Amino acid sequence: MYDKKDLDVFGLDESFTRQELEYQYSLMLKKAKADPSYDISRASEAYNKILGIKEPEEISPKEQKKRDRKMKLAENLIFFIAGGIVVLILAIAIPSAIMKKSIDLHICISGQFTVDDSEIIKQNIRPEVKPRKTSVEFIYASFGTGDDSASYSIQALSLSLLAGDYDLMITDLPVYGFLTANPQDILILELSDYLDELGLKESDERLVKSYGGIYGIKVLSSQALDGIYTNQGYYYLSMPNRADDIENALEAIKRIINN
Incomplete structure (x- = not known):
């Protein structure tokens, strides 16, 4: 807290304005700059006290x-903590990346299905490939029931397709209808460019056409699908837009439709 002595340094009284204080102090600073012998310390001390500026602590x-x-x-502590976090991230990310790389076909089975054993399904669809190279995820989905299960199915499927990295979808008709419901945002790939590789002609009755394109293949039965049971009739095969391993997905589709 300043007192009258501090104001006297600048020739001011209690009615001073900050502008007046700044002006008087600037004159003293100029004088000190012009005359090195001029002691500005008392003025600086008074100036800081008047403005409530805390003096630097002497240490x-x-x-x-x-x-x-x-x-x-x-x-050092921050450095070690940051280093530990980096190591932890790498410890989680590297094995996940290695595991993801080791899998070259991600299959999603979705609909009103009963699935016996995913390992059997892997063996049926890819008998020449080690099971660890294939992942199978089952999402039960029920549409058209008019209850909460339909709403849940939509949410579960939407989130899975958004977050997942599926290459092949095996679904029933209601789920296939969900995947192709919006002509502006169809969730699966158009298959016309892959027909030759699949050994199919455009006239094949198994091809499912929507909005002028071919997006699915329907299969009534296949030994490769043993262990996947449904009362919905056909199985519908498709590839999501985000499919990475299209080549392996096509090989799996060929085995399903030819067995």
């Missing part, structure tokens, strides 16, 4: 050394 060399040591320890 002994011993105390400064102690503070420097604490700062160094804090910096």
Whole structure:
């Protein structure tokens, strides 16, 4: 808190304005700059007190050394914590990346199905490939029931397709209808360019056409689908827009439609 003596340094009284204070102090600073022998310390002290500016704390060399040591320890601690976080991230990410890379076909089975054993399904669809190279995920989905299960099915499928990396979809008709419901945003690939590779002609009755394109293949039965049971009739095969391993998905489709 300043007092009258501080104001006297600048020739001011209690009715002073900050502008007046700044002006008087600037004159003293100019004088000190022009005359090195002029002592500005008292004016600086009074100026800081009047404006309520806290004077810098005087720290002994011993105390400064102690503070420097604490700062160094804090910096080291932050460094080690950051390093630990990086190691943890790598420990999680690298095995996941290796595992993901080792899988070259991701299959999603969705609809009103009963699935016996995913390992059997892997063997049926890809008998020459090690089971660990294939992943199978089952999402039960029920549409057209008019209850909460239909709403849940839509949410579950939408989230799975958004977050998943499926290459092949095996669905019933209601789920296939969901995948192709919006002509502006069909969730599966158009298959016309893959017909030759699949050994199919456009006239094949198994091809499912929508909006002028071919998006699915319907299969009434297949030994490759043993272990997947439905009362919905046909199985519908398709490939999601985000499919990465199209080549392996096509090979799996060929085995399903030819067995």
